[in-house]
Amino acid sequence: MMGFPILSLITFLPIIGMLVILFLPKNQDRLVKYTSLIVTAIQLVLAVVLLANFGYSSAGVSDQSTFQFVEKFRWIQIDGVSWLGTVKIDYFLGIDGISMPMILLTAFVSLIATISSWNINKSVKGFFMMFLLLDTGMMGVFVALDFFLFYVFWELMLLPMYFLIGIWGGPRKEYAAIKFFIYTLFGSIFILLVMIGLYFSAQETLANGTKVFTFNLLALMNQSNYLDSGILSAANPHNLRLIAYIALFVGFAIKIPMFPFHTWLPDAHVEAPTPISVILAGVLLKMGTYGIIRISYPIFPDITRDLMWYIGLFGMINIIYGALVAMAQKDFKKLIAYSSISHMGYVLLGMASLTTIGINGAILQMFNHGTITAMLFLIVGVLYDRAHTRGLDDFGGIGVQMPVYTGFVTVAFFAAIGLPSLSGFVSEALVFLGAFSVSSIRIIAIISTLGILLGAGYMLWTLQRVYLGQLNEKWNTLSDLDAREYVMFIPLTIVIIFLGIYPSAMLDIMNTSVNTLVNFIANNANSISLLSGL
């Protein structure tokens, strides 16, 4: 399928927008904002076009022919000599049911974040240039099917994120920005190392019959491509697959962030400006779990199966720990940040089940968490813009003063708690269904349900402290939502309610791919154990 390069367009459109902004004259802030708005709007339109042309029965996962909108070109080709094999790296993009929801999410949240950036006044040009560069990095991660390309996009996000937190952030922005940068680079080096290890372990057969080392993710998923002597080949009795898996997992886990690698997140969230918190929670965190599903799972199916209990355990720790810490927060934004850690735990738990229903739930939870948490951060942002404080105990009775706003707040809070008919419920239910159905992690799932209780606890308590009760007289000048804020909240609310009532809209997209992935893991894990058993 070599038609219109729509995936390249959706990925690099923000960079084009960035260059346009670069050459706009100075002091044209409105023009800059509109450029960014148009770019992200077109991106969303493209994502919808992708969805409209998306084949629901096409599986993807490990088979190039069932990936959709594939673009594959030779990017780097260095002919080999006797002691150096041919080096080839492809520019290889394509999507399946696992990446499609993420693309929708990225495009959607980016547009919302652009609208929410409207009141940025400090170096507007720089802000939107960095924002759009970040956008390209995020989109690229979700469409890349070559490990090298994936890594380039993965790292491309670091610098813009550093600037976005560091320049436009709160009082401790410098600390938060460098902490984010160093933490994620620390994770990336492990990903890089595993990438190089995989490169030397497997060979892809080209059309002309020659075998070359490869970064192609799909080729790396095929266990028959592995060399017997490769350090990451299952056939090698001294292989380092377990260590490599853990290293890769840590690299991704830092992004999720999984306990105990989560400490950068509260700092980054608290200091980041609202739109960046929205992006961070809405999209960036999903890259970690996406990376695990896209790369770790199918490339190391055997280790995945061996370690599923631990993945579930860390999911559980994330859920409970995040919720408990959230409960103790006095800062509204920090509370949402920790609730975010808790909710990402559900994703891990669903993934750990290795069942279709559980992974469906995990990916749906990724999408839902993206929209719900984006909305929660916007809610904090709205309040902070007006009151310039985020102390949970400073408020009270805001519901009286800002009734419409509080209406949206209620929807978002209940979605986060997991109230039926709102989107959060469906994904959490699926995650638990998946986890319960596997006997080995059933107990973990049972303990994890505590998280729902705790979640309801801190969310309702917050609702009560901030929005209910007697109005604190200090805040009787606060105005309700303006038109721009309506534009941010209404689409998010619609999506949250829609997916709560009709989750199939999203589940149908991913179901075929997830099913294939689950079977793929089971089959390959079995054949690898047979192999190493011999």
Place this chain on the structure above:
Amino acid sequence: MDLTNLYTSLSYILPEIAVSAALILIVALDLIFNKDKRIIPYVALFGILLTIYFVIDQFRISGFAFPASDANNFYGMIAVDHFGAFFKIIILISSFFIVFFSLASEEIQKIQEKSGEYYALMFGMILGMLVMISASDLVLIYLSLELLSLSSYVLAGFTKLRDRNSEASLKYLIYGAVSSGLMLYGISILYGLTGSTNLYVINSVLQGPNINVFTLAFSLVLIFVGIGYKISAAPFHFWTPDVYEGAPIAITAFLSVASKAAGFALLIRFIRTTFVTLVDDTSGYWHLVNSFDWKTILVIISILTMTLGNFSALWQNNIKRMLAFSSIAHAGYMLLGLVVFSNQGLIAILVYFFFYMFMNLGAFLVVMLIANKSGSENVEDYNGLGYTSPFLAASLTIFLVALTGLPPTAGFIGKLYIFIALVDAQMIAVAVIALLNTVVSLYYYVRIIKHMYLSKAEANQITIVPDKFTFALVLALLIPVLVFGLYFTPIIDLAKNCITILGL
């Protein structure tokens, strides 16, 4: 030696002859144009371009200048091969840039009346480096090293504008004299042990029996002091921060790229010619003589070098000094390409050097342009530069990101190839240490970015608007850093063809 032989030999050293001729021409022009010396830099540029032409021409040939032969060997004083040509190109390209740097540098422009001597000395350095890259005889190695050193001692303190210039020069001289003295002692022992100063002859002797391992080790360690000093490998790096900080920035940049490249070329040729007994054509790995364990020593030195460099750089407030430590750390990374003793590793070094040249020169150039205006290299004076001088700050950011080794810059590709060579050689623990070092280095590179963008500008913050010339100069370094980060095929292809070193 008969005349045909001499004629061939001379044609093999045309680049060196061209540099010498340019040197003489510069000295002559300096005497002729007593008042107005503006022509001299252009003569220098022309000389460099001509030399580049001759070096490119050398890609056709491969052989010994001033050859000799005995029953077992065909050898010579100067080995002309692709490996040497690659490093000569690196040296000449960086020299070319340094001439432009000097034209853009206020420091150097202030001493315009002395520009005859300045460029003459620079060509002395270039000549020393070119000979050093090709030399395959210990005596010639020592001579070229001294030629390079003596010219650089003077250049390091050339402007005499500040006390620290003289301090730099003196420190450089003292460290240099000690290490070259030790090296000479090592050479004399090696000569005593093997009966020859020619690397090829020494190689065949070392392959034979009856080598006193202790004496050999003693002499090699002493020789390594001299080379380690040139590439500023720990623990012979102590001169580097002081000299880099004190010397004029153009010269610092020159030392950090060209002089280091020559040192590396010397080290690689020395080990490759003297100690390799066999190159496995299918795997690309080198087999070394057993009498000296280069691998362990070099692994330790490279880890020590990068770790010391990176951790010392964390505390620096002077950017030149910080870049000095950073260049020490980079020497450590590059040494890793050597310790795998394979063609892959050698490719990694060549590629790394090629990219390192652009990013390091670029970083120094921006620092120089800023110092031109502000007269300071203190990191505090970079506060708010991102807003007052957006182009320079953005360029410096990209150069620093490249030095960290993040995609999509060329620095990433350089690092990637080093790590690929390490993983291929199953030296994963070393790769992990090097990668962790990269994380450390991020902190001090980003610290400058932080000062430029995150810190509040002082009231008297200077605004630097680069003129067309400096703008083009920055772009000339910036574009390769970005383009090669995304499309590096030509460089790898070039490096792949440039790993032939005359010898086994």
